Amino acid sequence: MPLETKPVTVNLGPQHPSTHGVFRMRVTFDGEEIVDVEPVFGYLHRGSEKLAEERTYSQIVTLTDRMDYVSSMLNNQAYTLAVEKLCDIVPSPRGVWLRMIASELQRIASHFVATGFLLQDLGALGTPLIYCMRERENILDLFEMLCGARITNSYLRPGGVFMDAPDVFWPALDRSLGDIEKSIDEIEEYLSGNEIIFSRTKGTAVLSSESLVNASITGPMLRASGVDWDLRHRNPYDFYSEVTFKRILHTASDNYARYWVRVQEMRESLKIISQCIKNIEPGPVRPSFDDVPRLVRPEPGDSYAAIEGSKGELGFYLVSDGGISPYRMHVRAPSLINLTLLREMLVGELFGDLFVIFGSVDLNMGEVDR
Amino acid sequence: MIGKGIPRGFIITLKNFFRSPVTVQYPDRKVSLFEYAKIHNKNIFKLFFSQPMLSIKISLGLISVPSSVEQSQRFRGNEFTFFEERCTACASCAKYCPLGIIEIVSVPGGFDAQEGESYKLDVFDIDIGRCMFCGLCVEACPYDALHMGTKFEKSTYVRDDLIITKEKLAESEKSPSSFYRPQFEKKKFDPFKDNIKDHYKAGRHEKPEYKELKKKWVDDR
Structure with a gap:
């Protein structure tokens, strides 16, 4: 005689130690299997977009650091691109090369964090x-x-x-590029061929590329399903049209593919950095204060600039009414939009895989709630 | 091949077992007898024979010495360096601060036949309890009066003590960081060993030349 079972609803978070920040979910289980998921956002809401409306354009840079706090340089880059578009600022070439180096370093750091926490969730x-x-x-240390x-x-x-970067920066950067490459090799040697990781991550949370595109999911999650979409290649901003790099694609679209794409992307970022070091030229790092004053007053209008962030398309939308601060700022946060298919990913999976799937999405609550 | 990946992983963790640690002991670290003698500038044998109990304690790991964290020169710490002689009370820092935590009250300071009227600082308070150390106030200062500090160990028991006034700034140790002050990097000034007491030695980060000034304000007009 089969046992009679009833679905149980469990509250996970906002303080559960493995939920990646203050994320709360109401999960309904039938035995070990997930039947229903209801995410609850907003525990880390700080009103960054509203705060931006009463700050000047140069002061908002400090707010963008605190949105996605593991990839602050990329947030800075997206915001400055939006302001440059709005005010018709021509950036200094050396400054652009320096910010490309900084943002690629930040991408590597962010992917390291994503990889580490994915494995933490796996039980390692x-x-x-x-x-x-x-x-x-x-x-x-390089950022310091x-x-x-x-x-x-x-x-x-x-x-x-x-x-400008100090003199001690360049030798230190050369040294760390070699170190990082070695450590990526090390990670790949003991993780990419590990049977436990194969059995836990292969074939879990598979999404079709069609549903990913329909949900406007971007970044490593989309590239893991075989869709060749990288804004650095499709819509080159800064000097990305002058550097060459390989677009990393995988077709499995499961947790392992997402992990693999991130690890390979770190290598491509290293290649981009070494090309930037070759191409960088001496000169001023920012326009003079006569051209771009500290207090810019753009013409009324709006602008949208997007970059390929570590988690997906990171965009800033600014509306100006001619004053010293924006009339409205909106952030297209990849972490929030990548959670759109959370229900489709989780329903039907087992409880043990719940946090692994979370780790593979690579979300950051500071960016989700803003 | 199944079963090959796990031992390979174990070999790597075993290799890492013999690496030197990357973590730093803070605020105190344990030292060996040799290191202790080196820090206090003593001969190791003399130390052992003069203070045998201490030496045994050191070798057992019971004695610790204060350690420091390695910082870069541009570190944005919370002990600001401020030269009051340079300040003209223009309040650029207060205007540029994203949080509005700098309070400035100025009074007429007197009249000089060559320089005209001047202003003097009456109140200059920075509420570092709310400060986020973005450094925009330092960037805004046109006369290089305010600098970020490199020290960060300034904790208090009372919240009100975190408001640093003009007097506290004058007393504090002046070891400015080279954040937005490239002249310190050019002069190879090391804030972790040296400090600047005199504002004449601090230098200016951008002093426009006479020709440029003449072109901007006379010829182009």
């Missing part, structure tokens, strides 16, 4: 996470040399960066 407690964090520390801060950088300004 501690070791792989600490290895990844150790390598990220190198990059944070560049701008004096490790996480809340505020390095970029409309028109370039605020200060």
